[in-house]
Amino acid sequence: MALTREQLAQRVAQEFKDGYYVNLGIGIPTLAANYIPDDMQVMLQSENGLLGMGAFPLDEEVDADLINAGKQTVTMVPGASIFSSAESFAMIRGGHVDLTVLGAFEVDCQGNIASYMIPGKLIKGMGGAMDLVAGADNIIVTMTHASKSGASKLLAECTLPLTGKGCIKRVLTDLALMDIADGKFILRERAPGVTIEEIAKLTGGELVIPDNVPEMTF
Amino acid sequence: MALTREQLAQRVAQEFKDGYYVNLGIGIPTLAANYIPDDMQVMLQSENGLLGMGAFPLDEEVDADLINAGKQTVTMVPGASIFSSAESFAMIRGGHVDLTVLGAFEVDCQGNIASYMIPGKLIKGMGGAMDLVAGADNIIVTMTHASKSGASKLLAECTLPLTGKGCIKRVLTDLALMDIADGKFILRERAPGVTIEEIAKLTGGELVIPDNVPEMTF
């Protein structure tokens, strides 16, 4: 069975370590914040200038001056700090964020990522995504493995305009967790009940299948 | 009569305008702060990270955490602000300081300045001087016109290593105030009692003498 959104978020959260500063993109990455283990602390960076993002506010706490990068009203945790956009991206570009999680349209086995633009459709812009993929050493891309019509999004070469070149080393899809190295996808884990054959069929780029590919556990 | 140190400082102060942010180098430039007219406000920038430097402290006010670029204990005026060295030089390099006054060993009629190093003697370093001359549009160099042995310090070409290239447009010496333009010194004012001939004799670079060269008034 393909992972649900919640399971994807749960699997992302397994990558967290105590003391990690993490930037979570909009969508599934953001959901991962709900699965931080109780014995662990993770601090969320929001690229509009906040380190230590908390939960959504209570109705009476809503503050128009306190939003996240998705323009949602948020709160701050104790130990949070505020800074300008230049400082925020100095932090991101300088590699100080421990983990970045974001979505994508396509990833290829060269570590390229396409996530911000579909030519001919509306161009909304890359926001901070290009800086995030260029700045982080440790990035997880979350996406569906293939389109609804069965076209793979894990390709030999991205077809859409790139967000970043050669910067992705780990992809989590609804079917599998893969590393990327030396121009190949390396299958690390399978979604529960999904076979290696199904994954291989839906993977466009070269795929390395180790002897042991465990099922994900939650 | 050649100007005294105090008169040099007084003449520098005549360049101040109400609302000017000014960086004053060590020595005579610093003295100019004593001659800010009463009906005028000037805010002093100290490149170690202080805008709004005040007088020296009273004995009981001395604070090791509050010094100027000459490492002297100082105070802050109301409206002062504190910032990092990177911010301080962003301010300087970005041209936000209205007037910079600093000393020099030599200036030439190409607008070059040499002020930080005499080869063979001790090399102390340029501190912020290179940033100050590169960043300011409005710079006054204060210096003696010639050495004690009568060698001009206003040259056709600097002999010492440069602090900045083509950045000086105005020089105040103990004998004269000069502008620099198109590869020439232009005599603007004379020290009281000093003749044009004396100045011309002690000026190494090409000198333009306008019809009217008034004496300085204090």
Add this chain to the structure above:
Amino acid sequence: MSGFDKVVTSYEEALEGLEDNMTIIAGGFGLCGIPENLIKEIKRRGTKGLTIASNNAGVDGKGLGILLEDQQIKKMIASYVGENALFEAQMMSGELEVELTPQGTLAEKMRAGGAGIPAFFTATGYGTPVGEGKEVREFDGRNYILEEALYGDFSIAKAWKADRYGNLMFRKTARNFNPMAITAGKISVVEVEEIVEVGQLDPDEIHLPGIYVNRLIQGTFEKTIEQRTVRSA
């Protein structure tokens, strides 16, 4: 009155000298921390042919979005321009030129413009459409592209509190692009919620020194929230 008193009393005076075809650097992220009254004054003046650098272009009817209604913007330099139907229509029709710039690069380009750094190298955008036509250079085994500084004829920004000398404090994430935007404009205009007397702000707590501020005005703000998200108690 001091030569350092930056306070002006009308929005008309605040934007005096703004002319057609000028470049404006604007602070704000989405609708958070935007100079909303200064934007309204630009609309009132009817200034045309503007190039505006701002992370976003507002939304329909709010923020910079209102300048689209009378086609006042010729070119937008922004990182994200979604949530704006009029923007989309003008971009698609070619009326509006858009230079998409990564958010961090945009912030750094503004900082560079204020800091006397004409250009810098960054890995952001290398190998993507953003890097096309830009110089690529390798440092320590990695490729970077050369990005140039941004400068504005004007900058418009919003802060929380100021003293009359223009020393500024921002509040929470309404800080965002505002400090850098202010430094990059030849004439910088800042609107604030409160102006206090000189000496009331702690020098250690000033976020941006008044040297960068040319004109200061006190305003009242709508502070529209784009995504009101709440949890239940």
Add this chain to the structure above:
Amino acid sequence: MSGFDKVVTSYEEALEGLEDNMTIIAGGFGLCGIPENLIKEIKRRGTKGLTIASNNAGVDGKGLGILLEDQQIKKMIASYVGENALFEAQMMSGELEVELTPQGTLAEKMRAGGAGIPAFFTATGYGTPVGEGKEVREFDGRNYILEEALYGDFSIAKAWKADRYGNLMFRKTARNFNPMAITAGKISVVEVEEIVEVGQLDPDEIHLPGIYVNRLIQGTFEKTIEQRTVRSA
């Protein structure tokens, strides 16, 4: 204990991993805001062959000056090295290599190192000995030189107040190079006068977020004044 708790309890632990021939980025201006106890710990450890980037090199017997006594420094990257006879002697004898760097360029090189900017252009130093061998490029009719970022194996710095997560506040002109120095080191070690509990610092008033700080230690400081200048009442 939290994964974000940066507090260490001994200076020995604070500099664990510091080895011969490493590069250190240090905060401070003159003797103001220097990490004086961390410098003393480097002396105690006897680490040799160090490259140190710091605006100044201390004075005889104070600050980085004490590391000259046992020839621990191989190379200094600094803007001003006066007021130090031992420094002069070692420089003249060739024991000590010195790379004089303009003060603003030094600050920006540290910031660049922390901010993922491998190089930037600046007018500072163009046409001077500092510009020799560096690329020159014209932007808008003016010449600039290319300067590269500085990176440290360690950075050592001093702040005023911190919370246990390493969020920092500096005091008056003791801020100086400290914030940038901290960002440019792989392992950044900060000593402070006071450590408060998490949540006691206002997020808007934090000068440098704890993300940049790896180790934090509370110390007591001599705060030597170089030029005690006073006026009479």
